[in-house]
Amino acid sequence: VDTMIIQAIGLLDDLDKELNTYAMRVREWYGWHFPELAKIIQDNILYAKAVKLMGDRSNAAKLDFSEILPEEVEAQLKEAAMISMGTEVSDLDLLNIKELCDQVLSLAEYRAQLYDYLKSRMNTVAPNLTALVGELVGARLIAHGGSLLNLAKQPGSTVQILGAEKALFRALKTKHATPKYGLIYHASLVGQAAPKHKGKISRSLASKTALAIRYDALGDGQDNSMGLENRAKLEARLRNLEGKELGRAAGSAKGKPKIEVYDKDRKKGPGAMITAAKTYNPAADSILGLMENAASKDDEEKPMEEVAAGQEKKEKKKKKSKKADDERTNGSVEAENEESVKKEKKKRKKQVAEAGGENVEAGEKKKKKRKHSEVNEEESEVPSKKEKKKKKKNDD
Secondary structure (H helix, E strand, O other): OOOHHHHHHHHHHHHHHHHHHHHHHHHHHHHOOOOOHHHHOOHHHHHHHHHHHOOHHOOOOOOOOOOOOOOHHHHHHHHHOOOOOOOOOOOHHHHHHHHHHHHEEEEEEHHHHHHHHHHHHHHHHHHHHHHOOOHHHHHHHHHOOOHHHHHOOOOOOHHHHHOOHHHHHHHHHHHHOOOOHHHHHOOOOHHHHOOHHHHHHHHHHHHHHHHHHHHHHHHOOOHHHHHHHHHHHHHHHHHHHHHHOOHHHOOOOOOOOOOOOOOOOOOOOOOOOOOOOOOOHHHHHHOOOHHHHHHHHHHHHHHHHHHHHHHHEEEEEEHHHHHHHHHHHHHHHHHHHHHHHHHHHHHHHHHEEEEEEHHHHHHHHHHHHHHHHHHHHHHHHHHHHHHHHHHHHHOO
């Protein structure tokens, strides 16, 4: 059964490549005759249908394209056909172009049939994997792993980067960041996430995908309930990361998770409530060792006093060390002040020495004047004493 899926997905990829090649060949070939049509019709299948129906561009005005194209596109096509600057082509060339269009349309039909077949096979073989990542991504994972059983042996981290082996080994060799996703990148859940959340979502999706693969490969059930349940959880996580339902999903406005009380008597079922928490029963406490604790209280008090004394000693030592540090800092400040004072004195002495030569003469003159004034005072005092003696004699 795995082989059918592997072959189908391989053929589907080959058909996509062939379809693209053929469609581009039709556009280039018919573009010489009607180059404006490539911009008007973007879809390859619609382009092939329009070319097959129209043939020569001169027939566009007469034909009705309502079954293939919308009204607006049909109007643009008819206007462009009237003023087209393409070259004229022969009927034989148009015949070959129409046959190529037939090939494109037949390949497209076969691809649609093959996709339906692959979808049905994936839903029967790996329903949970299909529910999580889709049919195409799941089939590519199985094809890459070789079989569903081989894929079930892989851990979630390997499933995450499956398909990006080249980038992984290059990153390991050059010591750069390893890839965040491989084939799982094309899953719809990863595509919905913002670029900054793609790594987290791909890691969560890979872990759930690994569980789903093991359940599909080794489990007995054939329903996709597990895959749908895990997909709902991943979608909730994606909303959580984007901050849409943070308060309601987490249980509070601030986003903190709601802590539930564990109880072995929890009722089973999806909507079951937790029973009330049991109260503490002091009567069930053991009384062993109470006497020993009472006897050892006196022994415990002594070491507590010793500890307190030790702490006081440590505090005193800390205070002494702080004082010593303060004295050292003060001494260094005083020494700096003394040096500055000495420097100022030296500067003053130099200034005095320079101005000293000029002031010496003035100082000598002042000294002489002082001496003369002192001599005159002494002379004035001496005659006054003599006059007093004469007066005394006259009185006698």
